[in-house]
Amino acid sequence: MAKVTITDIAKMVGVSKATVSYYLNGNTSKMSLVTQEKIRQVIEETGYQPNKIAxxxxxxxxxxxxxxxxxxxxxxxxxxxxxxxxxxxxxxxxxxxxxxxxxxxxxxxxxxxxxxxxxxxxxxxxxxxxxxxxxxxxxxxxxxxxxxxxxxxxxxxxSNNSDSTREFLAQMKAQGYRDLYFVTYPIEGISTREQRYQGFCEEVGSDPARLLVLGEPGTNEQILDLLAAAKRGLGFFTMNGPVLLEFMKLINGTPYQYPSDFGLGSYEDLDWMQVLNPSISCVRQDSxxxxxxxxxxxxxxxxxxxxxxxxxxxxxxxxxxxxxxx
CATH class of the missing domain: 3.40.50.2300 (Response regulator)
Structure with a gap:
């Protein structure tokens, strides 16, 4: 008889392989007792033995x-x-x-x-x-x-996400950019984003109005309004390369240009950032x-x-x- 696999168990129970995997790993907090019992019974009946790394x-x-x-x-x-x-x-x-x-x-x-x-x-x-x-x-x-x-x-x-972000923003401030904003995807639960924002707050301050989360209602309009206000010393720091790309798409076709209208920097150094004119200052991770x-x-x-x-x-x-x- 062929060896029973997790795929066989999933088919017999009528659930996904991931559900069986969650059961085997003890992650059953969101799994009904009925499903748990069905999986247990099939494992017992088939003699299935999980192949643990240990x-x-x-x-x-x-x-x-x-x-x-x-x-x-x-x-x-x-x-x-x-x-x-x-x-x-x-x-x-x-x-x-x-x-x-x-x-x-x-x-x-x-x-x-x-x-x-x-x-x-x-x-x-x-x-x-x-x-x-x-x-x-x-x-x-x-x-x-x-x-x-x-x-x-x-x-x-x-990476030293917090420290390097703080050091980079200190450079922007030294060049006269003091009205700074942190542009990001949602940060909660993702340590790299949280740490970079922490570095931003340590150098710039923790005013929540300076956190611009792409995808949230009104963020794009807020960025364009900041640019339209033409406030002296305006600058943006993007959380990583993909966020920078979204930012560049947003301002494409507008009259606003860096560094004449605003300062711009990013965490991460992607090849296309080097060939833009002007090229983008950044924090380069040694990935x-x-x-x-x-x-x-x-x-x-x-x-x-x-x-x-x-x-x-x-x-x-x-x-x-x-x-x-x-």
Whole structure:
């Protein structure tokens, strides 16, 4: 008889594979008792045995690293992935990349699939670092990349988001731009966005009127009104490259130009920002190094390097790149 898989269990119960995965990982807070009982009964009847990573690594090391990416279309992540690949190749490991497409159910399924494939360890770029099911991962075999949870239950590799943002805004202020605004996507629950906004508040102040969240009603109109008012010292700092692109689309076709009408800067340095005229000043993340450092740290843990009891936070410094946008 063929080995029973999680797909078989899901079909027998009439639920998704992700639902079965949530059950196996103990994440049942939003699952009905009826569904839980159905899954339990089918598992018992079929003799299905979850293939846990802790069990598999007790007897073998597949020399493979699984990588869970929140959104593979994010331009930042491509350099991170190359860093991961290059470090794995140098140290004799294969790598499996998965894309969660910003969907928590897909993310849970990807994690489960990697565990089923007996990966040696996991590098995790999560959608939400605070999701409870992530605590099921073995902290000795997992490293979080470019995100950090509020209670730091996993080792984490990040940029110095807050400090570098604050330093960049100090440069804008030194050039006379003191009426500054932070342009972003929604920030709640995403550590990188929260930390960059924290750096903004530390340097500029925490006036909520200076937080411009794209996608919220009235934000586009507020930006255009600020530009129309032509207040001296007006400046905008965008949370990352995609936000900057949305900002540029908004002002395209208007008479407003930087740096004559306003100052402009961004976190993240994408190629197209360098060829604009004027080119965009920015905080440049070392995304390639983040990938390499994350991988090297994980492999060290897997190879038995002594680790502290508390989760560690490793910081890869960013660089200020001052061009001609303010």
């Amino acid at each position: 069990q598999s690594l007790a007897t073998q090391d597949t020399k493979t690293i699984g990588v869970v990416i929140a959104d593979i279309t994010n331009p930042f992540i491509s350099s991170v992935m190359k860093g991961i690949h290059d470090q794995c190749q140098e140290e004799g490991y294969s790598v499996l990349f998965t894309n969660s497409d910003n969907n928590p159910e897909i993310e849970a399924e990807n994690i489960h699939r990697l565990l089923q494939q007996n990966v040696s360890g996991i590098l995790l770029d999560p959608i939400d670092a605070n999701l409870p099911n992530l605590k099921q991962l073995d902290p000795q075999k997992t490293v979080m990349v470019d995100r950090e949870s509020k209670d730091m239950f996993l080792d984490t590799v990040v 390639y190094r983040i990938g390499r450092v994350s991988t090297h740290h994980l492999l060290g843990k897997l190879q038995g390097e002594e680790q502290p009891e508390q989760a560690r936070r490793l910081v890869v410094p960013s660089e200020l790149v001052l061009r001609k946008s303010f």
